[in-house]
Amino acid sequence: MAIKKRVTKMGHYKPPLEGRSEKDYLLLDFSERTTGPSPEVKKALKDFIDLDRIQVYPEYGNLEEKIAEYAGVKNGRAMVTNGGDQGIDVICRSCLDEGDRVIIPFPSFAMHYQSSGIQGAEILEPRYGDDGSFPLEETLKMLEDEKVRLVILCNPNNPLGSPTSLEDVEKILKKAQEKDITVMHDEAYFEFSKITAKDFIDKYSNLYIIRTFAKAFGLVSARAGYVLSRENNIQELLKVRGPYDVNMFAKVAILAALKNKRYAEDYAKEVMEISKPKLEAYLRGKGVGFFPSRANYLFLRLADPTKLMEKLKAEKILTRPKEDPDRKISLRISIGTSEDTEKLISVLDKVLD
Ligand SMILES: Cc1ncc(COP(=O)(O)O)c(C=O)c1O
Numbered sequence: 001m002a003i004k005k006r007v008t009k010m011g012h013y014k015p016p017l018e019g020r021s022e023k024d025y026l027l028l029d030f031s032e033r034t035t036g037p038s039p040e041v042k043k044a045l046k047d048f049i050d051l052d053r054i055q056v057y058p059e060y061g062n063l064e065e066k067i068a069e070y071a072g073v074k075n076g077r078a079m080v081t082n083g084g085d086q087g088i089d090v091i092c093r094s095c096l097d098e099g100d101r102v103i104i105p106f107p108s109f110a111m112h113y114q115s116s117g118i119q120g121a122e123i124l125e126p127r128y129g130d131d132g133s134f135p136l137e138e139t140l141k142m143l144e145d146e147k148v149r150l151v152i153l154c155n156p157n158n159p160l161g162s163p164t165s166l167e168d169v170e171k172i173l174k175k176a177q178e179k180d181i182t183v184m185h186d187e188a189y190f191e192f193s194k195i196t197a198k199d200f201i202d203k204y205s206n207l208y209i210i211r212t213f214a215k216a217f218g219l220v221s222a223r224a225g226y227v228l229s230r231e232n233n234i235q236e237l238l239k240v241r242g243p244y245d246v247n248m249f250a251k252v253a254i255l256a257a258l259k260n261k262r263y264a265e266d267y268a269k270e271v272m273e274i275s276k277p278k279l280e281a282y283l284r285g286k287g288v289g290f291f292p293s294r295a296n297y298l299f300l301r302l303a304d305p306t307k308l309m310e311k312l313k314a315e316k317i318l319t320r321p322k323e324d325p326d327r328k329i330s331l332r333i334s335i336g337t338s339e340d341t342e343k344l345i346s347v348l349d350k351v352l353d
Pocket residue numbers: 030031082083084085086109154158186188211212213214220223224225
């Protein structure tokens with residue numbers, strides 16, 4: 001079979017989905033919203049089915065205008081995508097050729113590696129510090145490599161949760177722009193972190209932001225994300241994204257979700273201002289370390305993460321093993337509602353040594 005070598009040598013990205021369809025499990029493994037989308041979204045989806053238009057190709061109308069308005073950028077600077085994943089993929093496909101190099105500070109989100117690897121790019125991996133600090137000097141140094149075409153900044157980092165300051169992001173944007181290198185700023189957790197590089201779009205032509213409606217808005221299974229960049233960059237990406245890649249369920253869900261932004265804001269507020277401090281205080285009291293986080297998850301420092309993961313699973317709470325900057329496995333736990341956090345804490349109390 002004439003499959004390209006760069007594809008055959010890649011592995012699949014297979015997230016651990018086993019057990020997730022069990023109804024009574026508390027899903028703290030994929031940093032999702034733990035409650036459903038807004039009533040407006042549910043109603044709009046039901047109404048869409050009743051419209052009897054599923055046999056018609058998708059048409060996006062003013063969707064991208066509405067997304068731009070939500071994101072606070074000029075009309076023409078947003079492109080809707082099939083989840084944040086497609087944003088990552090379209091940018092990698094647009095900027096990387098076989099033999100190019102891409103800087104992805106380690107650890108990072110799996111799709112950054114997958115989409116870069118499929119393009120045949122070589123991945124350079126400066127490492128985050130043990131305290132979750134961003135490897136600025138190393139990244140800046142790597143930008144001098146003539147083969148580097150793309151830098152992927154995950155801010156806040158997944159899985160660590162730690163933020164990169166906008167001063168550091170700008171240092172990278174500036175140096176990368178001088179060398180005609182693209183910078184992807186992954187803001188998947190924007191609604192929780194409130195960290196955004198969007199105000200740099202006017203100043204830096206090499207900036208592409210990816211975001212998602214998967215998290216605070218709870219639209220993950222509809223696959224709904226977007227890219228923000230200069231108008232001319234968006235026009236280039238539109239050549240790579242297919243005209244119907246985003247399905248109509250996602251379009252209908254996004255428009256309805258944006259009619260009730262409060263729903264996502266209230267959830268993010270509960271997670272970040274009630275649940276997260278509660279869980280952090282509990283873990284501190286128990287002497288369990290964790291990385292500083294600006295996202296809706298905490299990455300724990302544990303001697304035996306598998307043991308804790310198995311014990312939580314036995315109590316019907318799923319969590320996710322991930323690699324730390326030293327490539328040692330530890331545990332990422334998503335943070336849900338206050339009620340979820342109380343449940344998590346009561347189980348942790350039972351199972352932590
Ligand atoms: C850092 C990061 N970027 C992008 C995504 C992709 O989002 P989506 O589920 O919308 O494809 C995720 C999903 O978990 C993520 O953690």
